[in-house]
Amino acid sequence: xxxxxxxxxxxxxxxxxxxxxxxxxxxxxxxxxxxxxxxxxxxxxxxxxxxxxxxxxxxxxxxxxxxxxxxxxxxxxxxxxxxxxxxxxxxxxxxxxxxxxxxxxxxxxxxxxxxxxxxxxxxxxxxxxxxxxxxxxxxxxxxxxxxxxxxxxxxxxxxxxxxxxxxxxxxxxxxxxxxxxxxxxxxxxxxxxxxxxxxxxxxxxxxxxxxxxxxxxxxxxxxxxxxxxxxxxxxxxxxxxxxxxxxxxxxxxxxxxxxxxxxxxxxxxxxxxxxxxxxxxxxxxxxxxxxxxxxxxxxxxxxxxxxxxxxxxxxxxxxxxxxxxxxxxxxxxxxxxxxxxxxxxxxxxxxxxxxxxxxxxxxxxxxxxxxxxxxxxxxxxxxxxxxxxxxxxxxxxxxxxxxxxxxxxxxxxxxxxxxxxxxxxxxxxxxxxxx
Amino acid sequence: xxxxxxxxxxxxxxxxxxxxxxxxxxxxxxxxxxxxxxxxxxxxxxxxxxxxxxxxxxxxxxxxxxxxxxxxxxxxxxxxxxxxxxxxxxxxxxxxxxxxxxxxxxxxxxxxxxxxxxxxxxxxxxxxxxxxxxxxxxxxxxxxxxxxxxxxxxxxxxxxxxxxxxxxxxxxxxxxxxxxxxxxxxxxxxxxxxxxxxxxxxxxxxxxxxxxxxxxxxxxxxxxxxxxxxxxxxxxxxxxxxxxxxxxxxxxxxxxxxxxxxxxxxxxxxxxxxxxxxxxxxxxxxxxxxxxxxxxxxxxxxxxxxxxxxxx
Numbered sequence: 220x221x222x223x224x225x226x227x228x229x230x231x232x233x234x235x236x237x238x239x240x241x242x243x244x245x246x247x248x249x250x251x252x253x254x255x256x257x258x259x260x261x262x263x264x265x266x267x268x269x270x271x272x273x274x275x276x277x278x279x280x281x282x283x284x285x286x287x288x289x290x291x292x293x294x295x296x297x298x299x300x301x302x303x304x305x306x307x308x309x310x311x312x313x314x315x316x317x318x319x320x321x322x323x324x325x326x327x328x329x330x331x332x333x334x335x336x337x338x339x340x341x342x343x344x345x346x347x348x349x350x351x352x353x354x355x356x357x358x359x360x361x362x363x364x365x366x367x368x369x370x371x372x373x374x375x376x377x378x379x380x381x382x383x384x385x386x387x388x389x390x391x392x393x394x395x396x397x398x399x400x401x402x403x404x405x406x407x408x409x410x411x412x413x414x415x416x417x418x419x420x421x422x423x424x425x426x427x428x429x430x431x432x433x434x435x436x437x438x439x440x441x442x443x444x445x446x447x448x449x450x451x452x453x454x455x456x457x458x459x460x461x462x463x464x465x466x467x468x469x470x471x472x473x474x475x476x477x478x479x480x481x482x483x484x485x486x487x488x489x490x491x492x493x494x495x496x497x498x499x500x501x502x503x504x505x506x507x508x509x510x511x512x513x514x515x516x517x518x519x520x521x522x523x524x525x526x527x528x529x530x531x532x533x534x535x536x537x538x539x540x541x542x543x544x545x546x547x548x549x550x551x552x553x554x555x556x557x558x559x560x561x562x563x564x565x566x567x568x569x570x571x572x573x574x575x576x577x578x579x580x581x582x583x584x585x586x587x588x589x590x591x592x593x594x595x596x597x598x599x600x601x602x603x604x605x606x607x608x609x610x611x612x613x614x615x616x617x618x619x620x621x622x623x624x625x626x627x628x629x630x631x632x633x634x635x636x637x638x639x640x641x642x643x644x645x646x647x648x649x650x651x652x653x654x
Numbered sequence: 655x656x657x658x659x660x661x662x663x664x665x666x667x668x669x670x671x672x673x674x675x676x677x678x679x680x681x682x683x684x685x686x687x688x689x690x691x692x693x694x695x696x697x698x699x700x701x702x703x704x705x706x707x708x709x710x711x712x713x714x715x716x717x718x719x720x721x722x723x724x725x726x727x728x729x730x731x732x733x734x735x736x737x738x739x740x741x742x743x744x745x746x747x748x749x750x751x752x753x754x755x756x757x758x759x760x761x762x763x764x765x766x767x768x769x770x771x772x773x774x775x776x777x778x779x780x781x782x783x784x785x786x787x788x789x790x791x792x793x794x795x796x797x798x799x800x801x802x803x804x805x806x807x808x809x810x811x812x813x814x815x816x817x818x819x820x821x822x823x824x825x826x827x828x829x830x831x832x833x834x835x836x837x838x839x840x841x842x843x844x845x846x847x848x849x850x851x852x853x854x855x856x857x858x859x860x861x862x863x864x865x866x867x868x869x870x871x872x873x874x875x876x877x878x879x880x881x882x883x884x885x886x887x888x889x890x891x892x893x894x895x896x897x898x899x900x901x902x903x904x905x906x907x908x909x910x911x912x913x914x915x916x917x918x919x920x921x922x923x924x925x926x927x928x929x930x931x932x933x934x935x936x937x938x939x940x941x942x943x944x945x946x947x948x949x950x951x952x953x954x955x956x957x958x959x960x961x962x963x964x965x966x
Contacts, residue, residue: 482898
């Protein structure tokens, strides 16, 4: 090697190491200190939803005349991560995914909020328990819940009536029977209308959204994959595969290939091509906007046994303070307002059609006026509801399992037990990526 | 001959260096520093948010036991082996046809070049909708002539060939290079060959092909490097065909749809780095890609030896 090359490379490496951000210690103000200045809020919303955020931020500024909020809309998690990594993170970041909580808490990218919570005596018991769980990681609370989503079942009342059905299915066996009854085939045997499209990679049919149907656990207490050891997964997978086989995987794939995009007006449920669909409360706003004449009902997802019924998958948006926030005190004031002020939360929930996260806001009679929305609030507060556990490698464990399921439903996995054991191994391996 | 005084030599050296400085600074800042950083980070556990932790060869060892890496390598190799030759053959064939045109040559050259100007994301979106089973016009047309169209981007068997079709459609960039090369073949050679009784295939094989060989090599080298980095079209096609193109923001969780068939090496690298925040491992993957691209390029250059001074 050239004698000059080695020192040059060494210098480069030192320079690279020197350019990486070092952790910064945050000290907070004394209780009662008046907060002022500018605070920058980055969020991912756009258009109608961004306008809703702007309205509530305006209310905040009216309440806190010495604080000015600069909003940057349409910022996704990778942009926030890169900005924090470059030492230029926003004061307040609002993310659409609870998957980043593990990484942001563990790395300190978002500061520990405990010091602010303790100082201002914020009562966390007023927050819904599930949302409390997905906003902290290994005992460190670096995020607060900013509205939530609850997943349930949508069913087409017209198609139900045609098939002689009225009430929604409550168990997985009933769902199978309903799906078969609601399915209509073309003369050539291809599928015309599908009762329930069970493919895991179709719209919101992800394993995380279906896990509450059987009470399946993702991780063991020591943070390893529980996929192979929790028999509930086998129950769910076997049920799903039986239904896929009844339709025929190829026929389902062909049918699904002709369906429209989930978030467009061509959504298969909204067009009456699929009779029963898993979706969240935000679908209510889409249906109202895109398919106002659709006659539909909503209910909790069917479960393997009656004891699990009533719950569903719960997730939500989260908000935190960057470790390199320029005005962390004002940032906390904004977060406190957006996540603990019941009036602000009710207004946001109404505007965005998302589930509120504080007890008082959840019980607000204004939000209960819409019976369909109330169903999702009930799912949200049901003790059978669950979420996906935070991990320092983000959604890696869910997506690794998703890859396995895609192979399984297509018939590539012959031995389910061996397949699940292999999936465990892969998940445990991919989870070490995050530390 | 006497040596020049030291002062003159220093001044001359400084003058040379000053002229080279912009390029040297550019290479140092935009090539050497990022490359050195990537090498360094590939030996660390790094999430962009905290201080990198030195892990030695762990990231490289992980590659040996990474099922998704294996899948992505298989898909990328398939694309390299099929897409690169298909595009080169298509471009040569098209440029040969265009040189034969007596009328409207300018119009057809423009027509075939235009798709290369369409941004890859827009072109892919349009292609997925054109080929969409059930609603796309292509399968409707095939049905009219009695052919049941495939599921294209929704079929694990057809997704990659569909991407090749997309690459073939946007062949204009290669076509203009080959067109220039084919037009540059001296016509006297063709005339002499015709007088000797050579047919069209013999003229092509013995005159055109050897003359345009450097251009073929150039197309092969750049094509292989481009395909090893194949990202945009695979990412967009998978996301749209899955029916979840507009879900939320950020990085799609539908990369590789259907059944991992479009999951290329750069998609795995990107997912690891920016979805799973494992920048250390992502850098190791990037170094792996760099080494492979360099090795393939050197191999092709050595095999062809067409870029040597006397032949180019």
